[in-house]
Amino acid sequence: MPDRETAIEGHLVIARRGGLMTTDNSQEARAQRLTTIRALTDPLEAGDLAGEALGRVQRLVDQLDNANEVYDVLNDLECCLRRIPGTLIGLVAFLKREAAASRLFNDDVNPSAAGSVATAEETVVEARTLVLAAVEVISRAESAVSRLYSAPREDDDDED
């Protein structure tokens, strides 16, 4: 039995996708996925799963069925991108905190990790800026797609 939050999110997804996910099986499978993700306590595992999931999107994108799905996937890609800057800030904060406390070291001749951390911070900040730019551009793509829809196929009419 899904908890209240899962049930609410399920309804939201149904509303967003125009009732495409109303079967019990997809609801149950989705609830199971959410439960598994919420059980993760290690950021490395969550990151690994995110990479796997986006790799799956990349492989499955040729199986789209209608323009609404293009909108949904674009929207989800944008949501992913919107979260990434926050994560990057967290990563940099960890490095800076530990470097400031002189608890990070290099394998190099120079034992201090300060230079490496500064370089990493610089490139992470650059990545963050680029990700935010990508969010803005994908928002424009979403806006353009939102006006499009797929005409029903003839066999769709037969099913009705």
Next chain:
Amino acid sequence: MRRKSGVRADGTPQGWQRRALARGLTDPAQAAELAVESVCRLNHLVERLQEAADVHTVLGSLATCLECMPLALEGLTAYLVSQQAVGRLRRGDGGDVLERVAAVGAATTGAHQAVSAAAGALRKAQVALSDVYGPVGEEGGDA
């Protein structure tokens, strides 16, 4: 002992189960939704980082995420172009469908460039951190 970069649970049953969760999906929208939930979870868990190697690994995961996006974006645009070509696309406001498809194509091309460059920057950050280890406690062992 310094932990080498990599996902700790890779070879464990939980690691395989986690990967199967994504690999078992056959619907691109469901896979995208799983990605959102995972990235949100990562965002929530980032406070639990323990070692510099964790940062290196998470940077790699985020770079992987970004590296997957260009092909996904290309696929989305290609789908719209193919649907437009067979006359299956409609525009809700009655305007020119082709103009909207072109706008999507232009936007996804811009996003493609930005996420590719962002992925490259994260890989550079990974390289910068590749020899960094710690935190090391006052006793001389890993904290």
